[in-house]
Amino acid sequence: MSAQVLQLAINALAAGCIYAVVALSVEIAYESTGVVNFAAGQLVTAGALIGLSAVAYTKFNFLPAYLLVIVGMSMIGIVFLICVYLPLRRQSVLTIVIGTVGVGIFIQNVMLLTWGPLPKSVRSPMGSGAIKFGDVSVSLHVLYVIGVTALLIIGMYLLLYRSSLGRQFRATAQDPEAATLMGIRVKQLYALNWILVCVLSGIAGLLFAPMWLVDVTSGDNIGLKAFAAIMIGGFGSVPGAILGGIIVGAIEIFGAFYVSSAFKDALVFALMFLFLLVRPQGIFGERAADRA
Amino acid sequence: MRNLPIVLLVLVLASALVAPAVISDFNLRLATLALHTSIAVIGLCIAFGWTGLLHLGQAAFVGIGAYASAILTTRAGLGFWTTMPIALLASGLVALCIAVPMLRLRGHYLALAVLGFNVTFEIVARNWTKLTGGFDGITDIPPVFFFGWLIEGDKGFYYLSLFFVVIVALFGTALRHSRYGRAMIAIRDDELAAGTSSVDVTRIKVLAFVLASVLAGLSGSLYAHHATFIAPQDFEFGRSVTILVMLILGGESSVAGAIIGSVILTFLPELLRFLGDYYQAVFGVLILLILIVMPNGLVGQVQSWRARWAKGRSNG
Amino acid sequence: MAESSPDAILQVRGLTHRFGGLLAVSDVNLDIVRGTLLALIGPNGAGKSTTVNLLTGVITPTSGRILLEGQDIVGCSSSAAARAGMVRTFQNGRLFKRLTVLENVLTGADGRAKTSLFDAITRNSRFRAEEDAFRHSAMELLTELKLDGDADRQVGELPYGKQRTLEIARALILQPRVLLLDEPAAGLNSGEVEELISYVSLLRSRGLSILLIEHNMGLVMRLADRVAVLNFGEKIADGTPAEVRSNERVLEAYLGRKASHAAG
Numbered sequence: 001m002s003a004q005v006l007q008l009a010i011n012a013l014a015a016g017c018i019y020a021v022v023a024l025s026v027e028i029a030y031e032s033t034g035v036v037n038f039a040a041g042q043l044v045t046a047g048a049l050i051g052l053s054a055v056a057y058t059k060f061n062f063l064p065a066y067l068l069v070i071v072g073m074s075m076i077g078i079v080f081l082i083c084v085y086l087p088l089r090r091q092s093v094l095t096i097v098i099g100t101v102g103v104g105i106f107i108q109n110v111m112l113l114t115w116g117p118l119p120k121s122v123r124s125p126m127g128s129g130a131i132k133f134g135d136v137s138v139s140l141h142v143l144y145v146i147g148v149t150a151l152l153i154i155g156m157y158l159l160l161y162r163s164s165l166g167r168q169f170r171a172t173a174q175d176p177e178a179a180t181l182m183g184i185r186v187k188q189l190y191a192l193n194w195i196l197v198c199v200l201s202g203i204a205g206l207l208f209a210p211m212w213l214v215d216v217t218s219g220d221n222i223g224l225k226a227f228a229a230i231m232i233g234g235f236g237s238v239p240g241a242i243l244g245g246i247i248v249g250a251i252e253i254f255g256a257f258y259v260s261s262a263f264k265d266a267l268v269f270a271l272m273f274l275f276l277l278v279r280p281q282g283i284f285g286e287r288a289a290d291r292a
Numbered sequence: 293m294r295n296l297p298i299v300l301l302v303l304v305l306a307s308a309l310v311a312p313a314v315i316s317d318f319n320l321r322l323a324t325l326a327l328h329t330s331i332a333v334i335g336l337c338i339a340f341g342w343t344g345l346l347h348l349g350q351a352a353f354v355g356i357g358a359y360a361s362a363i364l365t366t367r368a369g370l371g372f373w374t375t376m377p378i379a380l381l382a383s384g385l386v387a388l389c390i391a392v393p394m395l396r397l398r399g400h401y402l403a404l405a406v407l408g409f410n411v412t413f414e415i416v417a418r419n420w421t422k423l424t425g426g427f428d429g430i431t432d433i434p435p436v437f438f439f440g441w442l443i444e445g446d447k448g449f450y451y452l453s454l455f456f457v458v459i460v461a462l463f464g465t466a467l468r469h470s471r472y473g474r475a476m477i478a479i480r481d482d483e484l485a486a487g488t489s490s491v492d493v494t495r496i497k498v499l500a501f502v503l504a505s506v507l508a509g510l511s512g513s514l515y516a517h518h519a520t521f522i523a524p525q526d527f528e529f530g531r532s533v534t535i536l537v538m539l540i541l542g543g544e545s546s547v548a549g550a551i552i553g554s555v556i557l558t559f560l561p562e563l564l565r566f567l568g569d570y571y572q573a574v575f576g577v578l579i580l581l582i583l584i585v586m587p588n589g590l591v592g593q594v595q596s597w598r599a600r601w602a603k604g605r606s607n608g
Numbered sequence: 609m610a611e612s613s614p615d616a617i618l619q620v621r622g623l624t625h626r627f628g629g630l631l632a633v634s635d636v637n638l639d640i641v642r643g644t645l646l647a648l649i650g651p652n653g654a655g656k657s658t659t660v661n662l663l664t665g666v667i668t669p670t671s672g673r674i675l676l677e678g679q680d681i682v683g684c685s686s687s688a689a690a691r692a693g694m695v696r697t698f699q700n701g702r703l704f705k706r707l708t709v710l711e712n713v714l715t716g717a718d719g720r721a722k723t724s725l726f727d728a729i730t731r732n733s734r735f736r737a738e739e740d741a742f743r744h745s746a747m748e749l750l751t752e753l754k755l756d757g758d759a760d761r762q763v764g765e766l767p768y769g770k771q772r773t774l775e776i777a778r779a780l781i782l783q784p785r786v787l788l789l790d791e792p793a794a795g796l797n798s799g800e801v802e803e804l805i806s807y808v809s810l811l812r813s814r815g816l817s818i819l820l821i822e823h824n825m826g827l828v829m830r831l832a833d834r835v836a837v838l839n840f841g842e843k844i845a846d847g848t849p850a851e852v853r854s855n856e857r858v859l860e861a862y863l864g865r866k867a868s869h870a871a872g
Contacts, residue, residue: 088584099580263415272408471742472728499725
């Protein structure tokens with residue numbers, strides 16, 4: 001493998017990791033509530049911009065700044081639960097999905113009012129250093145993105161599949177009423193669910209911000225690609241969301257280099273449509289035609 | 293009381309006819325915009341309101357109609373009455389091509405797929421510069437001639453749009469009260485039972501999606517000739533959301549609601565001008581409020597009040 | 609298996625459905641003689657609902673043949689099966705909430721409609737003639753079922769018993785060859801059950817062939833010409849009500865637990 005291809009592959013993996021984290025967030029919301037969260041992209045931007053301000057506020061003490069971001073995103077999660085999910089819970093899923101679109105518009109415009117329209121550059125906790133492996137130079141931030149994503153995936157796996165909390169999540173997702181009868185505190189679980197969804201998106205925002213410039217619309221594109229990642233990987237599958245994210249990252253980076261940088265996003269959606277045509281359940285997912 | 297809807301309808305039509313003489317040029321322009329937008333909203337009423345297809349890409353089909361009309365008039369020198377049918381056909385054909393694979397899928401898959409289509413449309417419109425003019429769009433789209441009579445200015449275009457809205461509203465009403473309309477609503481209410489009641493579910497879904505897109509194409513063609521200038525951002529995903537909110541605000545399964553919703557939402561930014569930069573944030577909250585407070589929209593709300601009133605009267 | 613008499617309107621042969629690793633329905637054979645009523649009974653989870661879904665094209669069987677008037681309808685969509693004459697009602701009443709009572713019935717006429725979209729939009733004479741004919745037969749059905757007074761009401765305003773009746777009307781307008789009634793008596797009070805029994809007898813006396821899926825053994829014994837019994841997805845007995853009542857495997861598997869019920 002030539003150095004150039006290797007260089008591209010590492011960048012693709014880093015981009016893919018970010019899509020994977022957002023896809024994971026969308027997937028968790030979907031599995032536990034059946035709702036496709038159309039506000040995911042705006043939550044990513046929120047994470048990035050809150051991070052920007054928090055880092056400035058703590059005078060580049062990244063750890064407390066990032067804790068502030070997690071607290072902030074959790075609060076957004078709770079507001080989301082109280083103002084959107086609980087009031088709309090008894091209505092059709094379509095209604096809730098449209099509700100998340102409204103939330104996205106709201107969050108985006110509050111950010112526009114708070115941070116203004118200009119793009120901003122964000123520093124990485126890893127600085128701007130890079131390591132050289134022969135001809136390949138890898139920035140520390142990229143390694144950090146890959147590392148954090150790996151930790152998040154392991155953490156989510158343990159939480160969702162190896163803890164009693166995960167079992168309660170799945171029981172509630174299948175039948176909230178039965179879960180209530182079994183003594184599961186459904187409302188607290190919903191709260192935890194939306195906090196998790198928002199925090200994961202927010203972390204994706206912290207990860208992507210130092211790689212590209214951030215403005216109030218940067219998350220939109222990331223959210224859309226996370227949806228494409230889920231369609232490719234398969235709705236209802238956590239491994240699918242992760243693999244889908246990495247595939248989308250690869251198409252974007254290699255497509256921009258070898259095909260056309262203007263049409264790189266169109267390539268992602270073309271692959272998504274191809275999957276819908278040939279394998280609508282995605283790589284690992286549920287059977288697309290069966291679930292309403 | 294029984295004749296109330298008809299009386300209302302006549303009143304509304306009459307005031308629509310005299311409106312241009314009364315309102316300012318600026319409001320006339322907005323009213324014209326509201327009218328041809330409402331054609332796309334009626335289309336969405338068919339696809340989403342009746343058939344339940346969560347269609348988050350209606351703006352892309354408006355765009356196909358607008359670009360088809362704009363390109364053919366500016367490049368090939370054709371007139372509106374030739375390009376408009378071609379625009380409808382183009383939107384309908386694209387819809388047909390993507391409908392068949394997509395409509396096997398349900399709910400959120402369709403929503404995401406159509407959203408993906410909308411975004412892809414934007415990318416193509418921005419980057420296929422030779423055909424679409426790229427970011428700059430297409431300018432100097434010629435006005436409409438009607439039997440040699442130039443439909444110039446907003447007044448003429450207002451009546452042209454009103455004419456098409458009336459035709460489309462009649463079309464929608466006839467559709468609703470035919471077996472096609474019944475079958476569409478049956479599918480949204482209970483797809484399984486619709487199938488076992490002999491409704492050809494896939495065919496009706498494809499029909500609803502294609503009809504929605506044909507109407508979007510008409511709306512786009514009118515838009516292009518009215519604005520005389522189009523650019524990719526006129527047809528982005530956010531516009532699809534606005535079209536959907538117009539429908540939900542008016543009442544998602546009502547043709548009248550579609551028109552009411554598009555009129556209100558076209559004028560709302562002006563009415564709420566004092567909000568300034570806050571308008572968009574308020575718009576987001578508005579969506580949530582409609583969903584929570586009156587999920588059946590204005591028309592649904594009025595209907596339920598009427599039903600309650602009638603009940604109260606018959607009991608008392 | 610012996611081929612059955614030419615008089616059979618429905619012949620089901622080797623119907624099998626595998627669900628994951630589980631055999632939900634296994635090698636089931638059923639025959640309905642023209643103009644008779646076959647009752648399909650069995651304990652909960654015996655595969656009755658799956659069988660109805662298989663027969664009406666809601667799900668496609670893993671293997672087997674479903675011959676309606678000698679024509680195999682396996683692989684048909686549910687709407688094609690309905691058009692072919694295999695028409696069902698649902699156990700848990702699935703009506704169209706946003707349509708009126710009359711419109712619900714008219715939806716069932718969709719499969720018989722010949723007019724095009726163009727006819728419908730222009731409301732030409734072809735369309736109006738067809739619509740009038742459908743409305744007429746729908747009103748006839750509603751009158752027969754004592755629902756004519758409710759024709760323009762929303763479905764949600766109807767009491768439960770009337771909703772169940774309406775489902776039968778929606779099925780009948782399709783002019784079924786075989787009518788599948790999935791637990792039509794569930795949730796009805798005893799007066800309503802009596803009305804149901806006399807209406808179903810009336811339909812049969814008019815020559816309609818019926819498959820009745822039912823829990824209520826009293827109803828089954830009074831209406832059925834033949835009874836087939838499912839247990840764990842297999843058919844364990846098939847015969848006249850009297851034969852089935854005394855069949856040992858049935859007593860053991862099914863009636864054993866509900867002997868008192870059956871005797872009463």
